[in-house]
Amino acid sequence: MSQKRDEPGGGKGVKSKGRLTDAEAVEQEIERRVRERTQELTDARDALEKRLAAHEAVAQALRESEARYRLLAEHASDMISRHGPDGSYRYVSPSCLPMLGYKPEELLGKSAFAGVHPDDEPILREVRQQLQDTGIGGPAVFRKRRRDGSYIWAEVTGRAVNDPATGAVTELIAVTRDITERRRAEQQLRLIESAVKQADEAVLITDAQLERPGPRIEYANPAFERMTGYTSEEVIGKTPRMLQGSRTSRAVLDQLRTQLSQGKPFQGETFNYRKDGGEYVLSWHIGPVRDEHGRITHWVSIQRDITAQKQAEQLARQRQAELIHVSRLSTMGELASELAHELNQPLAAISSYVQGALNRIGDTPLDPEASRDLLGRVAAQADRASQIIRRLRRFVRKREPQRTLVDVNELIRGAIELIEPELRHQSVQIDLALMDNLPQIAADPVQIEQVLLNLMRNAMEAMDRTPTPERKLCLASEVIDDAHVQISVRDNGYGIPKHQLDHIFEPFFTTKQRGMGMGLPISHSIAEAHGGRIEAHPLTTGGMDFRLILPTEGNDVD
Structure with a gap:
């Protein structure tokens, strides 16, 4: 029996027009699934590439962040450190070398508590507890020992790093600052503030x-x-x-x-x-x-x-003025006999001239020319007596000190006039060496005259054992610098022993048998009140040279 040849479109496995065979359907299904799987793989690949890119970006950011962190840590003046939970160093920035004297590698693995002053250890333990409890510690101040044994004052702040899963502390990060200079400045400021308040x-x-x-x-x-x-x-x-x-x-x-x-x-x-x-x-x-x-x-x-001080100074000035006045009265009392004799001379002359005029009137009428001459002599002697009385009144009158511009040489001559009767009585010669054109001084003339009288009377008394022909009192004036003039009173008496020179201006110290020891102290206080001083210099030939130094006009001290 012969088989039939399959005709297109006929028999099993043969698709009819417009319809797929089973094989073709399977093939198409496979192709569809392949396409879907390919698309899924493509999408997965794209997603993976995106995730890889994102991870790379994060990694790059982390690398950059770590680089910045290291750059910051390694160049910061503060010491940045990482520690284990027990406080041991895991990382130390290079600033630990200038701060503590240690290289970073010498501290790794060692405890941050090492070198802390024993009195300050409780402070760091408290900071550590704060980190455990809250994740933040400090700022706290403590003393840290350097390699050389000295201590610095440090201020620390810290943060804890926790495990995301368990919450346990895995690391401690600390920033330590050397505040020694700031602490010293704060202590100094507190000291100044306390001093100002007190x-x-x-x-x-x-x-x-x-x-x-x-x-x-x-x-x-x-x-x-x-x-x-x-x-x-x-x-x-x-x-x-x-x-x-x-x-x-x-x-x-x-x-x-x-x-x-x-x-x-x-x-x-x-x-x-x-x-x-x-x-x-x-x-x-x-x-x-x-x-x-x-x-x-x-x-x-x-x-x-300074109200009380000013009142005390005013009272002191009043007391000093009274003492100076008493001293002048005492000086005049000691000169009384000579001054009485000095005053008696013009009075006696006036009496003689008046008596002569009366006698002439009794005989014959006076000639006008003779009368004029006689009355002129009377007037001259009366003026002489009046000048003596005016000088005495001016010298002994109690008054407030009054400074005026005065001529130094005139003061010297005025003092000599007051003491001239005693000079004659003691047979003391006066030798003047006065510089011309001296600058004026701002002074109370009566007080300066009093100083000169004290110095001259002391000089005369020091020459009481000097042979009469040799008694000589020298007074000199001169400019010693741009701001001072000097009046020198020199004698050729017995002088003052060297061991007593340091005491002669002390109150109640005297080298005289009947002296009270107030003349030189009062003179010294008057000189100082005028912005000057008195110096005592022994002479090699015997005797003393007392120098009154006073400021010139414009250089005086009130």
Whole structure:
């Protein structure tokens, strides 16, 4: 039997027109699934590439972050360190070398507690506990020992790194700063603040403003509160003008403003007023506070209430004036007999001339020319007596010291006139060596005459054992520098022993048998009150040279 040949489109496995065979359907299904799987693999590949790219970006960011961290850590002045939970060093930045004297590798594995001052160990234990409890510790200040054994003051802050799964602390990160200089500055500042608060002098700090209404007060210490009655809260933000009143010196304030506007310190005195209106004498010194660029940022005023001091000085001046006056009276008392004789001469002459005129009147009428001559002699002697009395009255009169511009040589000649009777009585020769054209001095002429009289009388008494022909008193005047003149009183008496020279200006010390020891101390105080001094120099030929040195006009000290 012969088989039939399959015809297209006929028989099993043969698709009819427009329909797929089973094989073709399977093939298409396989192709579809292959395409889907390929697409899935492509998508997976793309996703993997994206994830790889993202991971690479993160890794790059981590590398850059780590590089920045290392750059920061290795160049930071603060010491950055990582520690295990027990505090041992895992990493230390290079700044540990200048800070502690150790290289980083020398600290690895060692405890951060090593080298901490024993008194400060509880501080670090507290920081460690804070890290365990809150993850943040510090800032805390403690002392850390350097390699050389010295200690620095350090300030530390820290953070804990925790395990994400368990929360346990896996690492500690710390930043340590050397604050030794800051600590020293803070201690110094506290010391200064304490000293200012406890100072007896009032301290006022203002800003640098000088234009009206003037500088504003920023600080006032307790002494200022005690002195003025104002609390610091009442004066902060106000100007010191609130303390001024009717008797505050305008001239002093103008000088103050001029000095401060030039950046110079100022020192002066004036009247100020307390909160209750009470007046007091203020002495104050004001100086500038400058920043690192030299700019004035503030003014510091140190103030003192010197009312009691001024009253004491006034009383002392009154007592000294009384003592000086008593000394002049004593001097005149000692010169009384010679002065009486000096005054008696013109009075006796006047009496003689008047008696002669009366006698002539009794005989014949007086000739006008003769009468004029006789009356002229009477007038001259009366004027001589009047001058003696005026000098005596001027010398012994009690009065306040009065300084005027005087000629030094005139003072010397005036003192010689007062003592001239005693000079004649003691047979003492006067030798003058006065420089011409001496600058004037601002002085109380009566007091300077008193000093010269004391020195001359001491010189005469020192020559009481000197042979009469050899008694010589030398007075000289000269300029010794641009600001001083000198009056020298030299004698050729027995002098003063060397061991007594240091005591001759002490009150009640005397080398005389009947002296009270007040002449030289009073003379010395008068010289000092005039801004001068008295020096005593032994002469090689015997005798003494006492030198009164006084400032010239414009150089005197009030």
